[in-house]
Amino acid sequence: MKTLATLILITTAIFSAVAQDPMAIAIELVATQKGDQGIDMKATVTDDENSEPVKGLTIQFSGTAGEQTVALGEATTNELGIAELKGGNFDALRKVAHAFTFTATFAGNENYETNHASVDLAEVAIELKAETIDSVNTVIVNVTSWNEKGEAVPFSEGEVKVYVPRMFSLLPIGDITTDEDGYGELKFPNDLPSSVSGELTIVARIEEHETFGNAETSVVSNWGVKVDAQASKLPRALWSPDAPLWMVVTFVVLMVGVWYHYGLIVYELIKVHRLSKPTDPLDFSE
């Protein structure tokens, strides 16, 4: 009995030791500069062993410029292993320098080891305007970056992508390549549907640039084609709320016609049943 108890204790201890061994994790960090709206940071956490997302870890986001480091905030990973920080304020860093290191850190717990991931970004500012020039709706961008001396310089030969957010994702409108002054233009289509207000949000993005990483800004225009979903009449559409009257009438007439005759047949069967007794013999006389 004593031996059995000892064995159980040893086994429990071994299992406890194995269970408490924290697992290594990997963190992938994406940061998007949004000018005065701060910075968006997205950390994706997976376990090293199976590359499966890890849920429920608290990730701390921070930024460093020169000697100064500021905490930007924290977020917890969801079932996809993603922790997101929206609009982290890094104005304090921008006063110090125009190149930053952004970091996502997991402090570690009993199940997972500590780890961190960083991205180095140089500051870039996208000025975005929506103007009608000679009756043509035009998107204008002016992109500025900063040199090593801290002086503002135009970002030339830069590629800026223009989108309009739709229900599920961003609709690409076109690409702008900036000139030597950092300017660029794009003719905007005039047939994009919007809500009743006619407003369309236009987004300009620099994506995965080797120096600036991701940067984004947006502006609201009134260039959308106003569509009032409620006022639209869709009499022939399958998704309209009510079936057309002719369809209802046809359906009802057909159903009533068929089921009435089924009823008639059952009535005839009941009549057959009432015309004899179960004990009566079969009548072959006629």
Next chain:
Amino acid sequence: MNIEKTSKSLLKEFWPQMSKWTTRELIWLGFWGIIFLVGLYALYVQIVEGHVVTGMRDHVIWGVYIVNFIFFIGIGYTGAIVGGLLHLFDAEWRKPLMRIAALMTVISVIIGPLYILLCIGRLDRLYYLFIYPRLQSPIIWDVVAVMTFLVGGILFLYLLAIRDFAILSRSEETMPAWRRKIYLFMSAGFINTRMQRHDLKLALNVLSLLLIPTVIIVSSVLSWIFGMTLRPGWHSTIFGPYFVLAAVYTGTGVLVLLMYAFRKLHNLGAYIQERHFVYVGYMLIAMAAGYGYFTFSEYLTDWYTSEKWNAELIHKLMDLNQYGWMFYFANFAGILLPILLIGIPKFRSINTITFSAALLVIAMWFKRYLIIVPTLETPLLPMQDIRPEYVNYSATWVEWALTGAGIAMFMILFKVASKYIPIVPIWETSEMIEKEKQTKAATNGQPQPSLS
């Protein structure tokens, strides 16, 4: 007419087959039982692991399950329309075949919709169909039509069997008391009085007349699930009649196969005779010709206009590296061969008619496959940056196992039904035999030229 004597004699002949299972029958049942069980295991795998175990993906959302649904439902429609038409025309020779036709209707219409259930990803939401029906949806039309038709099919089978239930309930054959009681209950008190005959005939006439337009409507409704969709190969005005004819044509082929099988298995050569095969064969020729015309018309129109997507679909169908072999087989074995083999008197025999029927049934299954899969592989929006298995459909073992299970269920249900209801209607066949005796006596043994 001495129907009493003839019916007693027929029952005496059929009863040994109805009252016990022979070793051969048990082996046969076991064989199909195993196939059915494999299908059940496949169903378990599909439920546990989800539809990822099938070949259906985001683009090709329908596969052999829908092919089987259309196939079985079509067979079901045939029993009713052929049986109904022959009944209304009072074709005397039909009588030994009516039970097979009626059973075929009910069993097929029970099995067919099961494939829809296999196709649905969220079965737990199935009741939404009934609590949130949208009358604008062809899917709802089909659900209502199939259920309505199933009730009609069951009524048709029952009305045709009432007189046999009356004979069985009062027979001198040895049977368990419960079985006799069930026969008595099912006979609905029919004892063959003048009024009962009148009422039963009225009910049968009404139902036969009703089933013909019902079949045309429900089969058309099924076709409109495709026809109302803007996709190459589907959006066609001919699809309604095309589906009706395809259903009846396939079902008539299955009817021939069942006639052949039961003739052999139950030694029914005296009742399911060569003339029955020949008459049904004539029907097959007429339907093959009509179906060939529809097919030619459908593909010629698409090919001639050569709209971008239609042209791509036609190319897929005719390219031997894609669906060409299936397309040529479906049209050759499904249309041309039956016309030649049955149409030329030299070739016409029970065996060749049955062979033609078997070929056309297989060909018509492929035809349904060709209607569904290549079209889904040819969407109007091009598929880009997608894994090849998402673009091209290929059925998995799970789908084949469940296809086999459906066929096994058909075989098992037919066999079990044949143990409780005579495959050849006793009363009606007795009437036919007696009438033929009278005609023979009246014409001094000279054969009559009429088909009826």
